[in-house]
Amino acid sequence: MKTAFGYLRSLIFVVQMFAMMALMGIAFLPWAAVSRRGAYTGAWVFCHWVRWSVRWICGLKSEIRGDVPEGQVLIGSKHQSFFDVILIVSAVREPKFIMKDILRFTPIVGFYALRIGCVPVKRGRRAEAIRDMMASVTSGDAPAGQLIIYPQGTRVAPGLRADYKVGVAAIYEQTHQPCVPAATNVGLFWPRSGLLRKPGLAVLEFLPPIPAGLPRDEFRARLRQEVESASDALMREGGFDPDGVSRPD
Template identity: 55%
Template sequence: MRLALQYVLSVLFIIQMYVMMAVIALAFFPWALFSRRGAMMACHAYCGWVRFSARWMVGLRSEIRGTPPEGPVLIASKHQSFLDIILLFSALPHPRFVMKRELLFTPILGQYAMRIGCIPVNRGKGMSALREMLKAAKTGPHANGQLIIFAQGTRVAPGAKAPYKIGVGALYQALKRDCVPAAVNVGLFWPRRGLLRKPGTAVLEFLPVIPPGLKVEPFMQVLEEVVEARSDALMAEALADKA
């Protein structure tokens, strides 16, 4: 009975989440059309609403740990579900994402993504896509914000393994900026697929900076070690709390 109720609440939460996406997008549209700041404010408002409504509708709290960076940095994050996008955006003042090109054609999401300076990548173009990504990251009009890339290139379920993509190493080497790793446990509560949203505390944690200057291979090794170890620890902590 309790599980059935949680499913019902989860479905209602998902429905209102997309309704509110449209409402907030339309409310901010005149400002966002002419101002990147307006688009940023709309996205921050929406992320705040999702976190608030998840807490009171399905019992899913969210927590940001560590120190969110404010300057121009590269953020290399674990990616388990849509919720880590929400938490990253809500924690940062000027975020933008490296994202797959197909998302440009998603109503509302695609339009706002371009307004805030996200970098679309056509993953089917191989090295050509990598060169275009690097050029956009270094010379785009929003190059001084926090550039977020998901190190494994896609959502990875808790406990599953997937290689870290070379794109994050190429960005680190090209930008010559601090890299802030980020660990998550959000997939335990908000899965990459399915309707059920589980109660608990979803955590995004910013980890100690990896300074510029490493070669790509040792950088990738350090990044994977710290992100995977801390994500595993966050998941173990969450499972212990539920026991």
């Protein structure tokens, strides 16, 4: 009975979330069309609505820890579900993401993503994808702000491993910007797939920045170590033991 009620609450939350996405997307559209600040504001308001409504409907609280990055900086974040995207956008002032190219065609989301400066990248051809990524990031047309990169390239469930791709190191090396690692445990409560949203405390934690100028391999190893260690600690705090999961290397 408790599980059935949890699914019902989750269904109500998801339905209203997408309804509000459409309503807010339309409401902020005129401002967003003429000003990037309108697009930022619309995204910020929606993300705060999601955080508030998932707490009220599903009992899922959320918290931002650490110093929120400002200015021209990279953010290398653990990615477990859509909720860590929501938390980052609700926290940083001028977010932009490296995103899948197909998302540019998604109604509402695609328009706002492009307006705030997200960088669409086609997958499948590694060398071409990295080249396209760097051309987009370093072009003079790209807006200033905080560039969020998911180094593993996809959502990774709690307890599982995935390689840290070379693209994040290439961007770090060529932009000459510091990189702020970000850890999270959101996948414990809002999974990468499925309907159920569980009660608890979802945390996104910004860690001390990694300075610009490190060798590529050293940077990638340090980013992985810091993000994974901090994420494991947050997952233990949430009642999950990442070391107790059988996972391939």
